[in-house]
Structures are given as structure tokens and as C-alpha cells.
Amino acid sequence: MSSSTESAQSCLPKVTSQPYQPMSAFVFPKRTFGKKVVVRRSCQSPWFEKRKWLHYSTKDDAVFCHVCVVALQSKKIKWQKGDPSFVSKGFSAWKEATVAFKSHESSSCHREAMQMIVELPKTCPDVGKMLSREHATEKGQNRECLLKIISNLKFLTRQGLPVRGDGDETDSNFIQLLKLRGQDDPLLKCWLTRKSSKYVSHDMRNEFINIMALSILREIAECIQKSTIFSIMCDECTDSSNREQLVLCIRWIDHGNLEPQEDVIGTYQIDDISAHTVVSVIRDMLVLMNFSLSRCRGQCYNGAANMKGGNTGVAKQLLDEEPRALYTHCYGHALNLAVGDAVKHCKVMKDALDTTYEVSKLVKYSPKRDTALQKLKESLAPDTPGFRTLCPTRWTVRADSLKSEIDNYCVLQELWETSKDYVSDPAIKGRIIGVLFQFRTFQYLFERRHTVRSLLKGLQETRTKLDVDDPVLPGKRKVPRRYEEGSAEPEFFDVCKQFYCQQYYEALDLFVNAIQARFDQPGFKMYRNLQDLLLQAVKSDDYRECLNHVTSLCHDDLDAQQLQLHHEILQANFVLVDKTSVTVCMTLGTTS
Known part of the structure; x- marks a missing residue:
């Protein structure tokens, strides 16, 4: 210039x-x-x-x-x-x-x-502004497509569906769901035609899922932090790849509606199931969620030795650090074990389940007999529920299968009558004839009744309706000499009713003893004291002993004087508001 x-x-x-x-x-x-x-x-x-x-x-x-x-x-x-x-x-x-x-x-x-x-x-606008505007538009479109990709992953993970599925990557559930949504969204359809930067790779999907999982964990941790106390629940199992997996859950109380909540924190792969390994994983989880063990008031595991061992078990190690974290053997698992123990020692129930299992195999493993059963049911008992097979793991739900067998008793009898004529295999035919013989005996029908009174009261009607033989006493057999104790004469039943009552009460005693053995836990006794403390206060009984048990364990969580004052207020409210409630509580306290 x-x-x-x-x-x-x-x-x-x-x-x-x-x-x-x-x-x-x-x-x-x-x-x-x-x-x-x-x-x-x-x-x-x-x-x-x-x-x-x-x-x-x-x-x-x-x-x-x-x-x-x-x-x-x-x-x-x-x-x-x-x-x-x-x-x-x-x-x-x-x-x-x-x-x-x-x-x-x-x-x-x-x-x-x-x-x-x-x-x-x-x-002619400024080139820089034009490029900036185009960049903003492209960025907005990319964000919109990315949110749809994340929503697809959220749907698949929420429903427990595999992201990839079987076959090639292009036929995966994730890609096919995107293509389905692309039919109504031209922008997403155009996005899928890109050769790169589509955010649908394996690594990107895992990263998105991890981000969503951490977001959920943060929300759960925030809610549990607002609660005063919580309990730890965990169980281990082997997955399809033969690896040990430990599932950790937290049970807590929502102060908004006072309802218990159970949230899964995660699944952790462990090298072994020793108590030391499980405790290490629990401690890592507490650190991850920013929880203190001093706020833990309960532990719930199965009854395995590594979990409830009295010397080095998981429950013992955590109780040594926090005595208020009471251990409870999972009630569902304990009940399942109690039923299994009772059935193993009761011949009547064991025979009933064995025959029902045989019926399940004969029906469900043969499409021809299963179809014949459905046709007979439509003609003979169209309003009754269908036949249900035995659950292979949970004993407590097998009652539904036994009940469905009673509801379809006539249908199953007709099925065995028709099946034995056209079956050519001698082994299968022998099994069908054996089941048919059992269906005609009074003993088999008795094994499926809930009470003796309901069976004996309508005995004549039941035999006529279901084509069941009359009850008979078993043959009189002398006890072998090696089992005899003393010189008393053997006792035999003269009336069928006495024989079946004896079998019923024997099974009932086995169940009661098994439940008492499985539920006799130290933690259960403390929970019983908590219940009795409320009931005795409402009933105007002396609850000082229960109060001492509770305050001795939870001395840092409550004030004994304030708790006693609250019980007096509770007692007055029950008397003034609803006298029926007091009667109900007294009944509950007596029966419990």
C-alpha cells in the first residue's frame, strides 16, 4: 500500500x-x-x-x-x-x-x-456463516438419529432382548429395529445408508448401554441415600458359559409411600464362590454406590455354608463388622427346602409327585397324546383349566400342577383308556396302564386332597364321579424282627378312615417340623420381637421384655423413652378410632 x-x-x-x-x-x-x-x-x-x-x-x-x-x-x-x-x-x-x-x-x-x-x-451470504449454518443443521440431524439409536438400545435392554440375536450383524434385532423405524423416518433411513460414523458398532452399543446403566445406578443410589437403612441380598448361579455370576440387590424403604423396594445393583463374574470372594464383591459394591455398612440392617442369602457359615461365612463376616445387619435365610428358599424335606420323608406325597411327573412326561412328550387331551377336554370339561406340568425347581408351585390334575381327572382317565389301545411300544403301553391303574385307586385320589375331612365327607360322590375304587386297607404285614423293639403286639387299622387319618396327620407333622427347622433363625426371632412389641403395646400387655431385646440391638437407631411414648399414643389411637382393630391385633398376637 x-x-x-x-x-x-x-x-x-x-x-x-x-x-x-x-x-x-x-x-x-x-x-x-x-x-x-x-x-x-x-x-x-x-x-x-x-x-x-x-x-x-x-x-x-x-x-x-x-x-x-x-x-x-x-x-x-x-x-x-x-x-x-x-x-x-x-x-x-x-x-x-x-x-x-x-x-x-x-x-x-x-x-x-x-x-x-x-x-x-x-x-450471497457470508461463506463462513453458510458453513456454520449447515454444520448446525447437520449436528441437529446427527443428534436426532443418535437419540433414536439410544432409544432402540433402551427398548431392547428394558425388555431383556438380545441386541445382536442369532445370525449376521445385519440381521440383528438392533439393526432390524432401526430399519423398521426407518420406514417411517426418512432421516433415519438415510442415516443407515452411510458407510461410516453411524454409531451402531459393537463398541458404541456397549458404551451407550454402560452409560444408561450408570445413569440408572446413580438414580438408585440417590433414592437409597435418602432412606435411612437398607438390606443386602445376593445369590450366585452359573450362566450358560459355565461362569459363576453373583447377583447383588438392595432392599430399602421408600419414605414417600413406605413401600419396600428391591433394586438389582448388578451381576458380577467371580472366580469362585468362597466367602472371602463374595464379601469382597459386596464391599466393592458398597464403595461403588457410596453406601456405608453401618446403615445395613439386614442380609438375605441362601443357606449354603459359604453364606451362613458360623465361623467364616459371608453373614458372619459382615455381622462382626455391623452386628445390626441381621442375617436371614431367604424365606422363599427356606420354604422350598422345607417342602422338599417333608416330601422326601413322606411316602404318600412322594408317590403322588412321582405319578404326576410320569403323567407330565406321557402327555407333554407326545404331541399326539397332548392333542388328544385337548380334544377330550373340549368335549368333557371345556370350562376347567388345562393340565400343568410339574415345575422342575420350585416345590411350592407344584400344587398348581396337582390341582390341575384333579380338575382334569376324568379327562386324563379317558385319555389313558384310549391311548392304551393304539400304542404299540410295550414300554410306553406299560407306563400308560400303570398310570391308569393308579388313577382308579382311592389311594392316588387321597394323595391329592388338601384335607381328610373334605375327602371323606364326599366319598360316595367322588367315587361315582371320578370312577375310583372303594378305599381298602393295606395288607397286614408283620414288622421284621430286626426293626422290633419290645414285646408288644403290632397294631393294625380296622377302619379305612383311621388309616387315612394317620397318613394325613403324619404328613402334617412332617411339614410342621420341616418348617420349624428351616425357619428357626436368629434373625427371625428378632423380627418376631419387633412384631410382638407392636402387638403387645396395642393389647396393653407388658412389652418391656420385647422392648429390651429391640433396644439392645438397635440402641443407636432409636430412643427407648420416645419409643415407649409412641407406643402409648398408638395404643390410645387404636382404642379411640377402631376397637375392631384392637381385637384383630389381639387375635394376630395369639395365633402368631
Whole structure:
């Protein structure tokens, strides 16, 4: 740039992005014009209304062409084309203002400046702004597609469906769900045609799932932090790949509605199931969730030695650190074990389950017999529920299978009658004849009744309806000498009713003893004290012994005096509000 051009640039007035045009109330200074006739003239406000390019300088009391000045400053027009009166010196000859304005508007300098500063930006936007706008649009579309991909993963994981499934990656559940949604969303359909940066790879999916899992864990941890206490529940199992997996759960009370909540914290692969390994995983989980073991008030595991061992078990190690974390053998598991123990020692129930299992195999392992059973059911007993097979693991739900067998007793009898005629396999035919024989005996029907009274009361009606033989006493057999103790004569039943009552009460005693053996736990006794503390307070009984047991364990969690005061208030409310509730509580306390 030459020195003359630099000096000319320095002569340009300082202007902002918009021209300065004073309001109509502004008082312009007046100048004196003429030698013979003196006239005082000034700038006029109406000029700015017609010409938006005028810029008034209060310092020079002159007007400039704002468009030309900006064009020269940005070097979009050459300096030689500029009119000094409107770009450097300023125009102040107010008498010739109108003519000068028109002349400047028609000049090549002003037309070129208007084109470069005003018209060209309207027709050709700035490239940087255009790229920025396109980038923002692309970023918004990418975000929209990414949210749909994440929602697909959320749906599959929430429903427990495999993300990949069987077969090739293109046929996976995840990709096929995206294609299905792409039929109604052109943007997503176009996204799937991209060769890269689709965020659907294996690593990206795992990262999204981990982010969602951590978000859920943070929400669970926040809710549990608001609760005062919690309990730990865990169990181990072997997965399909023959690896040990430990499942950890937290049970806590929602203070909003006082309802218990159970949340799964995670599944952890462990090398072995020793007590030391399980305790290490539990401690890691507590650190991860920012929980303190001092707030733990319960432990619930199975009855395995590594979990409840009295010396080095998981429960013992945690109890040594926090005595208030009472151990409880899972009641569902304990009940299942109690039923299993009772059945193993009761021949009546064992035979009943063995025959029912044989019936399940004969029906469900043969599509032909299963179809025949459905047709017979539609004709003989269309309103009764269908036949249910025995659950292979849970003993407590096998009652549904036994009940379905009673409901379909006539249908099953007809099925065996028809099946034994067309079955050619001798082994299968022998099994069917054996089951049919059992169905006709009174002993088999007795094994499926809940009470002796309900069976014996309608004995005649039941035998007629179900085509069952009369009850008979078993043959009198002398006990072998090696089992005899003493010299008393053996006792035999003379009446069928006595024989079946003896079998029923024997089974009942076995069940009671098995339940007592499985539920006789130290933690259960403390929970019983908590229950009795409330019931005895409502019944106006002496509850000081239960109160001492509770306060001795939970001395840091409650105040004995305040608790006693609350019990007195509770007792008064029960008496004043509802006397029936007091009677119910007294009944519960007596029966429990």
C-alpha cells in the first residue's frame, strides 16, 4: 500500500456499523453563508428519512456517505473513485445539499459501494456463516438419529432382548429395529445408508448401554441415600458359559409411600464362590454406590455354608463388622427346602409327585397324546383349566400342577383308556396302564386332597364321579424282627378312615417340623420381637421384655423413652378410632 493511500485511509471518519442519524428533536448548529446577503443555514432532519446512507458527524457538523466510507475502510472499492466531500472532508454546503445528494447517489463510487456493502451480502451470504449454518443443521440431524439409536438400545435392554440375536450383524434385532423405524423416518433411513460414523458398532452399543446403566445406578443410589437403612441380598448361579455370576440387590424403604423396594445393583463374574470372594464383591459394591455398612440392617442369602457359615461365612463376616445387619435365610428358599424335606420323608406325597411327573412326561412328550387331551377336554370339561406340568425347581408351585390334575381327572382317565389301545411300544403301553391303574385307586385320589375331612365327607360322590375304587386297607404285614423293639403286639387299622387319618396327620407333622427347622433363625426371632412389641403395646400387655431385646440391638437407631411414648399414643389411637382393630391385633398376637 502506498503512502498516499495510507494517509487517505487515516482521513476517513470513524463510523459504526450503522449510520448516525439524529432524531427530529435534535437541534443542528447553524452556519453563516453569503457575502452580500448573509443567511444562516443548518442540516435538516428530513434528509435522513429519505436517504438512509447519510451519516451525520457532530464533531465536524457535516454529513458523510456511510456506505462509501465503509466500502473504503474494507477496501472493497478503490480510493480514486471516492468523492472527498462525502468520504473524507464531509459535506456541509447546506444550500446545495439536495442537488449534491442526488449527484452523489448517481455517481459510480456510490453505486459500486451500495452493491458491495448492501446488495451483495443479501444475495450471497457470508461463506463462513453458510458453513456454520449447515454444520448446525447437520449436528441437529446427527443428534436426532443418535437419540433414536439410544432409544432402540433402551427398548431392547428394558425388555431383556438380545441386541445382536442369532445370525449376521445385519440381521440383528438392533439393526432390524432401526430399519423398521426407518420406514417411517426418512432421516433415519438415510442415516443407515452411510458407510461410516453411524454409531451402531459393537463398541458404541456397549458404551451407550454402560452409560444408561450408570445413569440408572446413580438414580438408585440417590433414592437409597435418602432412606435411612437398607438390606443386602445376593445369590450366585452359573450362566450358560459355565461362569459363576453373583447377583447383588438392595432392599430399602421408600419414605414417600413406605413401600419396600428391591433394586438389582448388578451381576458380577467371580472366580469362585468362597466367602472371602463374595464379601469382597459386596464391599466393592458398597464403595461403588457410596453406601456405608453401618446403615445395613439386614442380609438375605441362601443357606449354603459359604453364606451362613458360623465361623467364616459371608453373614458372619459382615455381622462382626455391623452386628445390626441381621442375617436371614431367604424365606422363599427356606420354604422350598422345607417342602422338599417333608416330601422326601413322606411316602404318600412322594408317590403322588412321582405319578404326576410320569403323567407330565406321557402327555407333554407326545404331541399326539397332548392333542388328544385337548380334544377330550373340549368335549368333557371345556370350562376347567388345562393340565400343568410339574415345575422342575420350585416345590411350592407344584400344587398348581396337582390341582390341575384333579380338575382334569376324568379327562386324563379317558385319555389313558384310549391311548392304551393304539400304542404299540410295550414300554410306553406299560407306563400308560400303570398310570391308569393308579388313577382308579382311592389311594392316588387321597394323595391329592388338601384335607381328610373334605375327602371323606364326599366319598360316595367322588367315587361315582371320578370312577375310583372303594378305599381298602393295606395288607397286614408283620414288622421284621430286626426293626422290633419290645414285646408288644403290632397294631393294625380296622377302619379305612383311621388309616387315612394317620397318613394325613403324619404328613402334617412332617411339614410342621420341616418348617420349624428351616425357619428357626436368629434373625427371625428378632423380627418376631419387633412384631410382638407392636402387638403387645396395642393389647396393653407388658412389652418391656420385647422392648429390651429391640433396644439392645438397635440402641443407636432409636430412643427407648420416645419409643415407649409412641407406643402409648398408638395404643390410645387404636382404642379411640377402631376397637375392631384392637381385637384383630389381639387375635394376630395369639395365633402368631
